[in-house]
Amino acid sequence: MFMVRTAGREAAIDDDRREFSLMGKRQGNGLALARPISTGVRSRVVLELHQNHGGCRFTALVGGEYAPGEGDRLAWRVKCWETVRPTPQPGLLPGTLLPGLPEELDHAVGRGLDPYLNSGYLPAGRLVIDRAGYDRESSPLLFVTAAELLLHILLAGAFGSPVEPLVTSWVATGRISAVLPDFG
Structure with a gap:
């Protein structure tokens, strides 16, 4: 696990957290035009973000997988799931989700x-968002950021770029590097 903290933002990444699996009762999916790849x-990865703003601590946890594929399409899916009585689980950062x-x-x-x-x-292949966690302080805006940062981290991991600078940069600046890795 990799973790970075400042007074205003925190982020942590880990390989997986099955306790945050999404069953896919509802899901969004589709095919997107993509770049052919050879490597x-x-x-x-699972990513958790915390951001302090206006006296509130906003939280978002998302995770997923990217697998390279042949052709010129990226199949993507965002699974969604919510139980009547979810059981709180320890997150990557202090607290439960x-x-x-x-x-x-x-x-x-x-x-x-x-x-x-x-x-x-984006490179051809398959992208699935199938892990998530939230709390009463979760913010849709932070989930937008978490999804974008997760995509950058998954692609960096798939194509041999370091992921730590992406996470460290977001914690330090609140912005995501606009540079995606070279897909080979």
Whole structure:
């Protein structure tokens, strides 16, 4: 696990956290035009972000997998799930989260991915967002950021770029590096 903290923001990444699995009762999915690739490996990551703003601590946890594929399409899917009585689970950062991705937050994840899915620049393969956690302080805006940062981290891991600078940069500046890795 990798963790970075400042007074205003915190982030942590880990390989996986099955306790935050999304069952896919509802899901958004599609195919996007993508760049053909010749290299890359499967990448799975879970990311948790905390951001302090106006006396509130906002939280978002998302996770997923990217697997390179042949052709010129990226198949993507965002699974959503919410139980009647979710059981709180320890997050990557201090505190507990409820497993799931309620409707308002799944739309936020989609908004974080949309600009990339519509660009035609992403590499061919399969992208699945299938882990999530939230609490009463979760913010749709932070879930937009978390989805975007998760995509950058998954692609960096798949194509051999270091992920730590991406996370450290977001914690330090609140911004995501606009540079995606070279896909080979």
